[in-house]
Ligand SMILES: Nc1ncnc2c1ncn2[C@@H]1O[C@H](COP(=O)(O)OP(=O)(O)OP(=O)(O)O)[C@@H](O)[C@H]1O
């Protein structure tokens with residue numbers, strides 16, 4: 265059977281990946297093999313992201329994109345290899361420790377607002393593991409100052425929010441912990457075009473003005489690669505192609521497989 269993803273022959277090595285993220289390394293994955301239970305999903309995978317850089321992961325369903333985020337956050341079994349943040353080995357930390365001590369926040373693929381809690385209560389949930397609750401209130405206040413859409417609905421149950429506002433709330437809730445790394449799974453899923461643009465604008469603001477490092481998974485490869493500084497194409501748990509976002513947009517293999525061209 266011929267394989268339409270027969271591009272692994274030219275798979276980039278770690279030196280090539282490193283060149284895409286030359287400065288101030290924030291997140292480094294060195295040769296991890298990881299999965300669920302005893303099943304290995306990611307095979308010998310490398311990944312490099314610099315501070316305040318954005319990386320978009322694309323690839324077919326089941327390739328292991330979400331599993332990369334899960335592995336960084338601590339939801340998988342890591343059989344070998346290591347994950348470092350700012351040069352510190354975090355491979356074995358729990359998700360709570362990662363959120364608290366190294367500032368990694370994870371925005372899930374599926375809707376995760378609490379519909380019957382108010383917008384404000386949802387936001388404050390983001391700081392539930394903070395020792396000082398006043399700090400969560402301060403962060404929530406900053407978010408309300410910045411985003412009028414949430415401010416106007418502050419005391420209403422989250423279920424009244426539109427899809428785009430809900431995604432904004434999910435992102436904002438992660439920000440209450442003041443993370444330096446945002447892991448975002450499918451920011452545009454289920455959103456109308458005008459909300460998709462809003463969500464990417466917000467992520468762009470967080471990267472450029474607040475210097476957050478972003479790793480996202482995006483089914484909408486065009487949007488994701490237009491947004492991100494660099495992109496990796498994942499196929500069967502391995503990096504098949506990597507490049508600057510713009511270069512991948514004009515890469516014929518990427519076009520044929522992921523951009524409908
Ligand atoms: N919690 C889990 N337990 C066991 N297997 C899992 C779990 N989550 C994912 N898998 C398996 O791991 C493989 C990779 O899944 P993953 O969710 O990482 O793919 P993906 O690239 O994000 O796909 P999609 O585009 O559909 O979101 C799949 O075969 C999936 O069935």
Ligand SMILES: [Mg+2]
Nearest residue numbers: 329330373481
């Ligand atoms: Mg996924």
